[in-house]
Each structure stands twice: as structure tokens, then as C-alpha cells.
Amino acid sequence: MVPILLVLLLALLLFGAGFAVQALWWIAVIVLVIWLLGFLMRGTTVSGTRPRWYRW
Template identity: 55%
Template structure:
């Protein structure tokens, strides 16, 4: 019985981690898109070296 509970607990932990990692991939993709859009917007303007971010 204890083995069954441990297996179910491990399955829940791994399932939760898989869901969290999946969400983190989508967050990383959104940040990448925003970063690329920042370069496109920056190259389109004629403000010289003016940037919308500080690094």
C-alpha cells in the first residue's frame, strides 16, 4: 500500500513539474517575441542610439 501511495505521489509531482515547465516554455517564448519586437521598433526609429530599455 505504501508503495502505491509513493508511486501516485511521484506521478503527481512529475505531472505538476511537467505542467510548470510547459508554462515556462510559453513564458520564455513570449519574452523572446517581445525582445525581437524591441529590436524591430528600435531599428525603425531615427532616434540615433535611443533605446526603450536600459541595458
């Protein structure tokens, strides 16, 4: 009985981890798309040039 419960627990943990990793990949893709849109559609300064995309 204990080995069956351990196998079921392991299957449940692996399923949960797989779902979490899949969700994190989708979140990473969405954040990347938002960042790229912000990078491409940023405004211009008064002189008509685009500001630097880095902060330093």
C-alpha cells in the same frame, strides 16, 4: 499501501513539474517575441540613425 501512495505521489510530482516546465517554455517564447519586436521597432534619434542596441 505505502508503495502505491509513493507511486501516486511521484506521478503527481512529475505531472506538476511537466506542467511547470511547459508553462516556462511558453513564457520564454512570449518574452523573446516581445524583445524581438522592441528590437526591430525601436525609434530613431534626431539625426535619423538608430541607437545602439547594447548599453555599454
